[in-house]
Amino acid sequence: MIRLDGKVAIVTGATRSIGEYIARGLHGAGASVMVTGIEDAAGAAVAASLGARATYRRTDVTRDADIEACLAETKRRFGKLDILVNCACSYLDAGLATPRQDWLDCLNVNIVGPAIFVQKAAPYLTKPGGVVVNIGSVSGKFGNGTRGPYSAGKAALMHFTRCAAVALAPDGIRVVTVSPGWTWSPPMEEMTGDDRDLADRAGAHVIPLGRVGRMEEVANIVAFAASDEASWLNGCDLAADGGFSALGPDQGKGPKYWVAESR
Ligand SMILES: NC(=O)c1ccc[n+]([C@@H]2O[C@H](COP(=O)([O-])OP(=O)(O)OC[C@H]3O[C@@H](n4cnc5c(N)ncnc54)[C@H](O)[C@@H]3O)[C@@H](O)[C@H]2O)c1
Known part of the structure; x- marks a missing residue:
């Protein structure tokens, strides 16, 4: 069991979905958690359900x-x-059709926001021992013909992680990425019409473990990355994806399979 007793955490985008599960996971491991986001009613409900320390x-x-007010409030x-x-x-x-303003808006949330949060959090983070976990994605690792700013932003976030890890290492602050693959979460519920079996059958084509991930599985990996047990992890990416990113474009089947398929 990962324990985070006495630790204090901020989670962005924690009002629902994976962020909510991460907040619940850190809290369950003993941390005090600042639940943050832009959906006030949902965020307040998450914090209230956690009770003390949230x-x-x-x-x-x-x-x-x-960001500045959140950091000051966390300290207070x-x-x-x-x-x-x-x-x-x-x-x-909208992939290649994404207009400029949408590029700027998407990247503002997915890479500029996290980078500025790290910049402003650095003076507050415990030295040594502070940890930043940036949530990446398999989308930042592979080409996807339907995507532009989301995937590019995730790739940028993963590279920013390496830069920040090197910059903050002298202070004993670690920076890592946890990159989920396809995870059973509200976006995927919407995509499948809330059909979990369909999601798992679809996932089985590309995920060696044969199903989509669960939000608590992502949260467990974040809790580990944030814990003192992970003290030697820095600047790296933890693939929370059931093996998705271990597969090459041949889906791990090799040329014999594809030659047979193509006959
Ligand atoms: N769902 C998946 O299968 C999957 C796969 C790979 C990676 N991820 C990553 O996991 C994380 C959570 O994804 P999700 O699918 O749960 O997404 P989601 O859309 O359900 O949740 C995103 C959260 O971010 C919040 N948010 C949006 N704009 C914000 C802003 N300007 N300031 C603060 N909060 C803001 C939303 O309100 C929401 O709470 C993301 O970083 C995503 O890239 C998800």
């Missing part, structure tokens, strides 16, 4: 003043900051 604060990651309320999880994301993306 509070909600509206924090739009595209607004510097929100919980006394310090040990863990920052950058989970908020925008799916605003």
Whole structure:
């Protein structure tokens, strides 16, 4: 069991979905959690359901003043900051047809917001021992003909992780990415008409473990990455994807299979 007793965490985009599960996972491991996001009613409900050691604060990651106020409030309320999880994301993306303003808006949430949060959190993070976990995606690792800014932003976030890890290492602050693959979550519920079996059957084509992931499985990996047990992890990516990113474009089947398929 990963324990985070006495730690203080901020989770962005924690009002629902994977971010909510990450907040619940860190809290369940003993951390105090600042639940943040832009959906106030949902965020307040998440914090209330956690009870002690949790509070909600509206924090739009595209607004510097929100980020600064969140950090100050975390310090005031919980006394310090040990863990920052950058989970908020925008799916605003029309592939090659994405207009400029949508590119800017999507990247503002998916890479600029997290980068500014790290910049402003660095003076607050415990030294040594502070941790930043940026939530990446398999979308940042592979080409996808239907996507532009979302995938490019995730790739940028993963590379920013390496830069920040090197920059903050002298202070004993670690920075890593946890990159989920296809995860049973509200976006996937919408895509499948809330059909979990369909999601698993679809996932089985491309995920060696034969199903889509669960949000708590992603949250468990984030909790581990944020814990002192992961003290030697820095600047790397943890693939929370059931083996999706271990497959090459041949889906792990090799040329004999594809030659047979093509006869
Ligand atoms: N769902 C998946 O299968 C999957 C796969 C790979 C990676 N991910 C990653 O996991 C994370 C969570 O994804 P999800 O699918 O749960 O997404 P989601 O859309 O359900 O949740 C995103 C959260 O970010 C919040 N948000 C949006 N704009 C914001 C802003 N400006 N400031 C603060 N919060 C903002 C939303 O309100 C929401 O709470 C994201 O980083 C995403 O890229 C998800």
